[in-house]
Amino acid sequence: MSNFVELSIAKAINAGLRKCMQDNPKVLMFGEDVAQLGGVFRVTEGLHAEFGDKQIFNSPIAESGIIGTAIGLAMRGYRSVTEIQFDGFIFPAFDQITTQLAKMQNRSEGFTPMPVVVRVPYGGGIGAVEHHSESPEAYFAHTAGLRVVTPSNPNDAYWMIQQAILSDDPVMFFEPKRRYWQKGPVNLDEPPMDSYTASVLRQGTQVTIATYGPMTAVALQAAEIAASEGKSIEVIDLRSLSPIDFPTIIESVKKTGRLIVAHEASSSFSVSSEVSARITEDAFYHLEAPVIRVGGFDVPYPAAKLEEVFLPDADRLLEAVDRSLAY
Amino acid sequence: MVQLLSPAGDYAVPKEWATYGKYIDRLSEADFLKFYRDMARMRRFDKEAEALQRQGQLGLWIPAIGQEAAQIGSGYGVGHNDHIFPSYREHGVAITHGIDLMSILKMLRGVNHGGWNPEETRFHLYAIVLGSQVLHATGYAMGVKMDGMVGNGDLENDLAVISYFGDGATAEGDISESFLFAAINHSPIVFFCQNNQWAISSSVASQTKVPLYQRGSGFGVPGIRIDGNDILASYAVTAKHMDDAREGSGPFMIEALTYRIGAHTTSDDPTKYRDSEEVEYWKARDPLARFETFLRRQGIKQDFFDEVAEAGEKLSTEIREATFALKNPPIENMFKYVYSDKHPRIDEQLDWLRKYEASFGEDAHS
Numbered sequence: 115m116s117n118f119v120e121l122s123i124a125k126a127i128n129a130g131l132r133k134c135m136q137d138n139p140k141v142l143m144f145g146e147d148v149a150q151l152g153g154v155f156r157v158t159e160g161l162h163a164e165f166g167d168k169q170i171f172n173s174p175i176a177e178s179g180i181i182g183t184a185i186g187l188a189m190r191g192y193r194s195v196t197e198i199q200f201d202g203f204i205f206p207a208f209d210q211i212t213t214q215l216a217k218m219q220n221r222s223e224g225f226t227p228m229p230v231v232v233r234v235p236y237g238g239g240i241g242a243v244e245h246h247s248e249s250p251e252a253y254f255a256h257t258a259g260l261r262v263v264t265p266s267n268p269n270d271a272y273w274m275i276q277q278a279i280l281s282d283d284p285v286m287f288f289e290p291k292r293r294y295w296q297k298g299p300v301n302l303d304e305p306p307m308d309s310y311t312a313s314v315l316r317q318g319t320q321v322t323i324a325t326y327g328p329m330t331a332v333a334l335q336a337a338e339i340a341a342s343e344g345k346s347i348e349v350i351d352l353r354s355l356s357p358i359d360f361p362t363i364i365e366s367v368k369k370t371g372r373l374i375v376a377h378e379a380s381s382s383f384s385v386s387s388e389v390s391a392r393i394t395e396d397a398f399y400h401l402e403a404p405v406i407r408v409g410g411f412d413v414p415y416p417a418a419k420l421e422e423v424f425l426p427d428a429d430r431l432l433e434a435v436d437r438s439l440a441y
Numbered sequence: 442m443v444q445l446l447s448p449a450g451d452y453a454v455p456k457e458w459a460t461y462g463k464y465i466d467r468l469s470e471a472d473f474l475k476f477y478r479d480m481a482r483m484r485r486f487d488k489e490a491e492a493l494q495r496q497g498q499l500g501l502w503i504p505a506i507g508q509e510a511a512q513i514g515s516g517y518g519v520g521h522n523d524h525i526f527p528s529y530r531e532h533g534v535a536i537t538h539g540i541d542l543m544s545i546l547k548m549l550r551g552v553n554h555g556g557w558n559p560e561e562t563r564f565h566l567y568a569i570v571l572g573s574q575v576l577h578a579t580g581y582a583m584g585v586k587m588d589g590m591v592g593n594g595d596l597e598n599d600l601a602v603i604s605y606f607g608d609g610a611t612a613e614g615d616i617s618e619s620f621l622f623a624a625i626n627h628s629p630i631v632f633f634c635q636n637n638q639w640a641i642s643s644s645v646a647s648q649t650k651v652p653l654y655q656r657g658s659g660f661g662v663p664g665i666r667i668d669g670n671d672i673l674a675s676y677a678v679t680a681k682h683m684d685d686a687r688e689g690s691g692p693f694m695i696e697a698l699t700y701r702i703g704a705h706t707t708s709d710d711p712t713k714y715r716d717s718e719e720v721e722y723w724k725a726r727d728p729l730a731r732f733e734t735f736l737r738r739q740g741i742k743q744d745f746f747d748e749v750a751e752a753g754e755k756l757s758t759e760i761r762e763a764t765f766a767l768k769n770p771p772i773e774n775m776f777k778y779v780y781s782d783k784h785p786r787i788d789e790q791l792d793w794l795r796k797y798e799a800s801f802g803e804d805a806h807s
Contacts, residue, residue, distance in 0.1 A: 168587065174625065179576060179618035186580020189559065190588070210615075213570045214577070221566055223556040224778045258779050258787075282781035310785075357785050 117302040124157050124294040126268035127233075130275035131158065131195060135165050141279055142187065143170040145180055145197030145233070154199055155235055155294055177207035184230045185214055193229040193279055201236040202245025208253070215284045216259030227282040231275070236264075237328040237378050238425055239292035241418040248415050249379035251327075254286045255355040255388070262355040263309045264288035266330035268298040270313075270353060273305040288355075290328035312359035314366065318348035321372040321435050324363055324389060326352040329376050329426065336431035345435060355385050363389065364397045371402035372438040376426055381409035403441035406434045442698065443678055444668040448726050450734030452673065464518075464677035470739070476517065476672055477736055478749055480509040480729050483533040485753035486542055487703075489760050490549070494707045498764050499549045504703030505530045507670075510728030511635050511697040513537055514675025515603070520683055522563075522600035524585075526578035529567040530635075531605050538564045543763050552770050571606070572613030575632065578604035579619040582628035582692075591629045592689025601629040601686035603679070609640025611656055612648055623692035624661030631682050632657065632694040635669060637701035642714040654696035662692045669697030670728040673735075700726070772798065772806050 121129060134141045143158055143165075149172045152159030162170050173180045177198060184194035198204045204211075211232065218228050238247030255262045261283050265271040271289070278285035307313065315330065316337050323333045330351045337347035348366050352358060367373050373393055375386035386407035393405050408426045416424050443461060446452050454462030487506050494502035505512065512533025519525055519538070527534055532545060544557045548567065555566035568574035582602040585591060593599050610616055611634060623630050634653055638645045649656070654664035667674045675697060682693045700723035704711050711720075733746070776791040798805040 174618070174621050176618040176621065178615055179579075179622050182573065182576025182615060182618070183580030183583055183622055186577040186582070187584045188580075189565070189577065190581050190584030192584050192587070206614075209570065210573065210576065214573050217554075218566075219781060220778045221554040221556075222559065222778070223553060223774075224781075225556075225558040225560065226566075227781050261780070261784075360785075 116304055118299045119302060120297055121268045121272070121300045122295050122297050123265065123268050123271045123290065124155060126272040126300050127157050127275050127289065128159060128161070129300070130272045132161060132164065134276055134279040135161065135169050138193065139169065140191060141169065141193045141195065143195045143197070144173050144184075146175050146199045147172060148197050153197055155291065157233075157289070157294070158197070177203060177205075178210050181207040181210035181215060181230070181232065185210065185218060185228065188228050188230050189226060195231040195233060195279060197233045199235075200246045201234055201248040201250055204234060204250060211254070211260070211286075212257045216257050219283070220259060228284045229279070229282050230284045231278045231287050232284070233287045233289060235291035235294070236288045237290055237292060238415060238421050239328065241421070243418070244415070247421065249377065249410070251286070251288050251355055252379060252384045255385060260284050260286055260356060261310075262286045262288065263353060264290065264327040264355065265353065266290060266293070266327055266351050268296070269300045269306060272300045272302075274309045274353070277305070277309045288327060293328050293331065296331070310354040310357050310359060312353055312362040313351045314348065314362065315351050316347065316349040318346040318370065320346045320370055321374060321438050322348045322350060322363070322366040322370045323374045323376060323431060324350040324352055325376040326355065326385070327377070329378060332426065332428055333376060333431060336428040336435070339428055340432060340435060345439070347435065352385075358385075358389065358392075360392055360396065363393060364400075367393060367397045368400045371400060373401070373405045374408055374431065374434045374438060375405060376408040376431060378410050378425055380412045381407045382412050384409055403438045406438055408434045442666045442668055443674045444671050445673040445677065446671045446731060446735055448670075448731060450731050450738065452735060461674070461677040461681055464680045465673050473736060473739065474741070474745065476513055476676070477729075477732055478752070479513045479533070479536050480672065480732065481749045481753060482756060483509050483513060483536055484729060485756055486532060486536075486760065489757045490546060491703075491707065493546070493761065493764055494549070499546065500551045501549050502707045503530050503549070504701075504706070505532050507700045507702035507723060507728070508635055508637060509533055510672035510732065511669035511675050511699045514672040515633055515679040515695070515697070518676045518679025518683055519603055520596075520600065520687065522598065523683060523687070524563045524565065524578070524581055524600065524602045526565045526574040526581070526602065526604040527567055528571070528574060528606050528610065529569055530607070531567075534605065535564055538562060540564050542760065543767075546760065546764055547767060550764065550767055552767055553774065571610040572615035572619075575604045575606055575610070575619040576615050576622070578602050578630060579623045579628060582623060582630040583626050585629055586626065591687060594688070599687045601631065601683050603631045603633055603683060605633050605635065607640065608634065608636040608638065608645045608648065608653060609643065611653055617660070620657045620660035620662045620692070627689075627691040629686040629689070630692045631679065631686055632662065632692065633679065634694065634696045635699055636696050637699050639701050639705065639711070639715065641705045641709060642711075652696070654694060657692070657694040662694050664694030664696060666696045666698055669699030670726050670731065672728060672732050699728075
């Protein structure tokens, strides 16, 4: 019998971190305000009391410094989990992430693995000020050498953070911040699957919606509404954006013939652009309609009073479903 | 400015630098000869590499002529457990730590991006993005302290870190962040800035209002300026502050005032931005000539200098032959090291490329 507990996504990440820090004293957790405060979202709450300064500490407010020192610590044999306080604050670290963290292993021809996890609370929906609601995942999925994953539920959050920490590759770990408090069952004994496999969360026959992170709940909601209207939607949670599990998407498209790819990020040059292109290349004869992208608009993330217009909701997804079915 | 050997080759230890003088007292004649041999080796290597670039054998060369004392001296000041994080001009430091010089030429020919084992050599890979390596060095030093390998008075195990960078790199935010992280963590690290006075075409005066050795002080990193063309100052000051760092006294900065006699790289044309008088002034302060004068006064005979010149000829021939013998990397190398664990996209693309190449039969890339 498996050991299930009910946890929020935030608590599940906390529990996964705790497990790794207990198992391996070389696992470090650092970032801005992560120690006594437990981070601005309290994801690391209680860890400082348990592990002390040796394993978890506050860093100066210097994102490039956080990643750059994590790289040096990796060279010394430590496995750092870093926290970037908000999505929009990752850019001072963009250089260290893309030119150093992503490339060190390649530069050293395999002599210098980079077991570094970069935790990033991302996405909108919390009524925040500017730079606190962004979805920068595509920048990193575009960069060779990084892995990019994002859980959508507590069980995945618990296991995927542990799999990220165990990886010898750098992992960008995007946390759906508006879902931090969403609760669900966590199986403490058995991982669901590896982090790089997509998960079919709802079976359907007419249209596939592939999505990830905070939009997964929206897709499931849309599928539920569609079902009440007699339409059968399959929902895939991609979980990993680098690599993307194309075989699972293709398998689904072979069945439904229709694909919608959804996320909060602006659609141009996005994860949905990539999925759309690849499915067109690899599953062209199985498509009954063009792949449709549903994402944020190509504008800076708006002020909070407009975010519900910006963010795709179930209606926007259902509108896309109707367009797809009309072909 | 710490200077133990004057431009005229006179050795004197002013009272205020007596602590550094003790490091010179410990050196034997064999050490002095080793210093000279390696400075000469570095210069000869540099000249040969530049020639190879001009003949199209290297994509680029990054000359370090004029910086031999700063590099060979400080390189020998680094202890046998210490870790070194270079920028991209530290060919001399590489020589002092036994790096195969062909690894550097391979990189500049375009065979790979580095590829030596930093953990084994303790000389980390060249860093092209200015200042990036200084944060890595700082993180490494944080790890050394976490490992409890500082301040035990155990010379076999204790270690410190040194990071090299130039005057130009000091403008990068990563350097300031490194000072801060190192200071608040009291990390065992020496920041070694070779101020060669030119960041490509920007003079040091256009990049800082305050002498560079003072740059760390507001962060809690004290610093000192040395005559970077004086190998004895470079050795002694580095050795002393690496010892201090190893013993737990925290971060320190050394600014070695030197001069880049050559171009920034073989793509540069320094005649466009600096006067020949300035270059001549610095050529007259050549670090090798200065140390040669000192050695001759110590009674070193012509035989030694002849032997060094002969070794230089031999090195040149070896380097030349080895460069011509370098093979292009197999196409797999492009894919092989991107990830530690399997990544399907990489595997798919390599498979595709192999098939595509095979379609060309004998004309395929290997």
